């Protein structure tokens with residue numbers, strides 16, 4: 001039986017009047033890549049900080065590795081690795097010195113530490129930059145240094161808080177691969193992000209958060225099942241009179257229709273015949289169309305269905 | 317754990333070029349400025365030239381004349397005398413050619429202004445009056461012994477004055493240098509801020525990363541505190557060395573103890589910064605400004621900008637000089653130079669130790685909290 005690594009029960013955290021976490025429950029099992037998905041301000045970072053005993057909270061219970069977590073639970077802390085949302089390194093120490101410094105907070109034995117530091121440098125691919133100061137590193141390399149500092153001591157539980165924000169696609173992929181590799185090596189991962197693609201790509205189980213509450217949880221397939229048989233149908237066409245748009249809107253099972261930039265997008269639920277019936281309407285009105293495709297629901301649709309708003313802000 | 321922590325925080329502080337630059341340039345520039353401003357006064361004080369004086373012989377005084385003769389001859393003479401009438405003598409005094417006029421009838425001294433030269437003349441005439449009877453008796457009964465008595469008397473005066481110069485130089489210039497070292501020491505409080513800024517999760521991501529590690533917070537804080545102490549100690553050593561050996565400021569014969577005082581002063585300043593950093597909430601700029609204001613206030617009250625400030629404080633709120641770190645630090649040097657013994661110097665060192673303990677404990681109390689309400 002898999003062991004429970006993290007257990008959060010009934011967690012409430014207020015910042016003055018603002019309820020940042022509202023009776024949150026999370027259970028994370030050994031070996032999982034657990035995703036916390038939610039828009040900015042939904043409480044992901046607050047959850048992490050409570051979990052790490054950095055923040056006081058108003059109510060609730062937190063256990064890690066089956067033991068109550070506290071600021072002085074050093075035997076728990078030694079097995080946790082954290083990659084913070086903000087890069088936290090010393091500007092005046094080189095790449096290698098930084099990793100050695102933070103690893104030294106966990107591992108005393110010099111030889112063991114040297115081995116760990118070497119492996120961490122190799123793991124994030126910073127071999128050619130060991131003598132560089134952080135200021136000289138590009139954004140992506142800096143993120144990788146930040147990761148190396150968090151995982152050099154070979155933690156059993158790794159928390160990553162939006163590690164790919166402001167990272168170029170190449171570094172992003174390398175980071176995601178690395179996370180899967182760490183998981184393969186035996187670490188349990190908690191990964192927060194507001195990028196649903198990333199969460200879908202690597203997480204074995206996902207909790208969707210909004211306004212400090214967990215609004216859904218499951219594997220990505222389970223989550224998509226929640227939005228029943230939702231399909232998004234896209235039809236490329238040059239012209240669509242408003243009258244036809246009106247007709248489409250009145251069709252059963254179609255709950256949203258938009259026409260923008262030469263694309264008709266219809267979100268439908270239930271039944272396989274939605275596509276055919278939409279095309280019938282178009283033909284009846286003598287409208288020609290180009291490519292037609294139908295998409296499976298995304299986590300965004302799940303979020304949309306539950307909260308009535310889109311997961312991501314427009315500018316992302 | 318501690319050694320690794322200490323090693324890297326020290327390394328990172330030493331590599332912080334801006335901080336180190338300030339810590340070094342600041343005392344050096346200021347001391348050069350002082351040197352230039354006060355060097356006129358200073359040179360006269362150390363070279364100890366004979367003091368020009370006018371003698372008005374309104375009545376013959378054989379004993380006095382022979383004393384004057386003996387102290388205004390030779391390489392190490394005390395006085396350069398001009399015999400003249402009263403009118404001319406006062407004119408010389410007005411023009412500043414002489415520092416004082418002495419009347420032979422009653423050994424009355426007229427001086428213009430106050431300064432070391434006037435003081436020398438005063439102690440000379442005082443000394444003469446005290447020994448006058450002895451001199452007169454000697455002149456009457458054993459005229460052959462008169463030169464010996466005169467020699468011993470003039471030696472007395474010379475010794476008194478030279479003592480004042482070598483062991484203690486309680487003059488404006490050197491006092492400014494003591495205040496300067498004290499100011500550098502209290503301004504090290506800025507270095508001490510890192511004890512808070514680098515270890516607190518609600519202040520920096522760096523602090524957060526340390527807080528979540530299994531290294532106890534106390535050790536993390538202690539490591540940064542010790543590295544700040546070390547950096548400041550190095551800077552204080554360099555400052556004193558610069559003053560003593562480059563600017564050639566005469567710290568008297570107890571230079572090693574000046575180093576000790578400076579070292580302790582620097583530690584006091586850093587610890588003060590730890591307390592300020594832990595009490596003042598908010599950004600680094602806020603903490604930094606607070607530390608600077610407090611340091612400059614203490615320096616001001618100890619007489620850095622206004623030479624008389626310390627005495628004004630001494631007159632009105634004497635206890636403040638005992639709790640003002642800058643005053644305690646500069647006093648330690650001052651007493652080291654003017655006192656023959658070490659009691660007052662040691663008492664100031666003890667006050668510094670107490671301050672270090674109190675500041676450090678206060679800092680710990682206000683940073684020991686393990687969880688934050690808000691990050």
Ligand SMILES: Nc1ncnc2c1ncn2[C@@H]1O[C@H](COP(=O)(O)OP(=O)(O)O)[C@@H](O)[C@H]1O
Nearest residue numbers: 015020039040041042043044045046047690691
């Ligand atoms: N230190 C703080 N003081 C007050 N409110 C805060 C603080 N930190 C976060 N919040 C608020 O708490 C909510 C959750 O924030 P956060 O946990 O940072 O969200 P996320 O990481 O998902 O973007 C937000 O509404 C945010 O504005």
Ligand SMILES: [Mg+2]
Nearest residue numbers: 044045085162
């Ligand atoms: Mg966040």
